[in-house]
Amino acid sequence: MTEALAAALAAEHAAIFAYGPIGVQLDDAAQKQARAAEAAHRARRDTLVVLLAGEGATPAPAEPGYALPFPVTDRATALRLATAIEERTAAVWRAALPATTGAERAQSLDALTDCAVRATRWRRLAGTAPATVPFPGRAG
Secondary structure: HHHHHHHHHHHHHHHHHHHHHHOOOOOHHHHHHHHHHHHHHHHHHHHHHHHHOOOOOOOOOOOHHHHHHHHOHHHHHHHHHHHHHHHHHHHHHHHHHHHHHHHHHHHHHHHHHHHHHHHHHHHHHOOOOOOOOOOOOOOO
């Protein structure tokens, strides 16, 4: 369980970092969504830090920086990155499901669901079709 949650923590750190370059390329309404998404990832990160420390693990700190998969230079690339970040984070949370039980499994499922909903919102805002995917967090 600790390994899966440590991976989720790393994904949350990366998501928080990504919302900086995303937000500066968006208009006011979309910036509000980006700030809410970043706040949600920060809250999940904070919960994971407490949970991992409670399990006797040393939670890894965020890296000083993260390589983005492509340059974010305008609204379209910002929306594409926001979608990609939520999809990637959903995949990590989905992978955590079989490794968790009880309250940790419920938290993992909530996180997967939250990421899937945010990814759908970003796809809709970008005009991407389809806006939803049949199995969020599943590769391929």
